[in-house]
Amino acid sequence: MRYVNMCKDIFSVFAQHSWVAERIPIMPRHTLPTIQNMEYVTFTMLPSKAPLNPNSLSGLLVLEIFTPVSKMPMRALEIADKLDGYLVNKSFKTGEGVTQFLTSAIEDRGMAIDTANSGLCRTLYSIPFNHYGVF
Numbered sequence: 001m002r003y004v005n006m007c008k009d010i011f012s013v014f015a016q017h018s019w020v021a022e023r024i025p026i027m028p029r030h031t032l033p034t035i036q037n038m039e040y041v042t043f044t045m046l047p048s049k050a051p052l053n054p055n056s057l058s059g060l061l062v063l064e065i066f067t068p069v070s071k072m073p074m075r076a077l078e079i080a081d082k083l084d085g086y087l088v089n090k091s092f093k094t095g096e097g098v099t100q101f102l103t104s105a106i107e108d109r110g111m112a113i114d115t116a117n118s119g120l121c122r123t124l125y126s127i128p129f130n131h132y133g134v135f
Contacts, residue, residue, distance in 0.1 A: 001096065002055050006045060006131040009092040009099035010061065022082060029064065039067045039120075041079065055097060055133025061087075063125040066114060076123035080106050087127050097133035 013019065014026045026041040047059035063083060067075040087101045104127040114120040 002057050002131060002133045003045075003047075005094070005096055005133060006057050006099055006129075008094045009131065010043065010045065012092055012094045013086055013090075016086075019086060024079060024082070026063075039065075039071075039075065039079070041065050041083075041125075052130075052132065057129075057131040057133075059129060061101070061127050061129050063127075065123040065125055066117075066120045067123070069113065069119055069121050072121045073123075076121065077106075080104070080123070080125050083125055083127075097131060099129055099131045102128040102130075 019026075024039060024041060026043060029042040029044040031042065042064045044062045044064075045059065046062060047057045052058075065076045065079050065083075067079065084104055088104055089101065091098050091100045093099070104125060107124040107126070112122045114122050
């Protein structure tokens with residue numbers, strides 16, 4: 001259940017009333033919003049290192065920030081700062097174990113126009129995580 005518990009911890013962060021009040025939709029990657037040219041964030045969980053035990057995970061949470069071209073680059077940076085406030089050096093527990101996030105990084109490739117919607121730019125935000133499952 002380590003993958004499920006990790007995912008539950010991620011969902012719990014973005015289900016908080018304070019994040020919902022930010023009015024920035026966040027969804028798993030490959031989910032598209034229904035409104036064109038709307039800013040949003042997608043996420044992908046990439047387990048990458050050998051776990052501490054069979055119920056643990058380590059890896060990278062990659063968030064893609066989509067913002068209108070007209071608001072680049074500042075709006076993407078503002079959203080990255082908001083994400084930092086919710087994730088950097090924070091721990092979450094919703095299932096068995098605890099998920100801990102470390103320090104983030106962003107990769108801004110200038111005007112990276114989204115291939116699916118030319119009105120949006122894409123900025124990558126990534127943050128390493130450790131999920132410590134109960135053994």
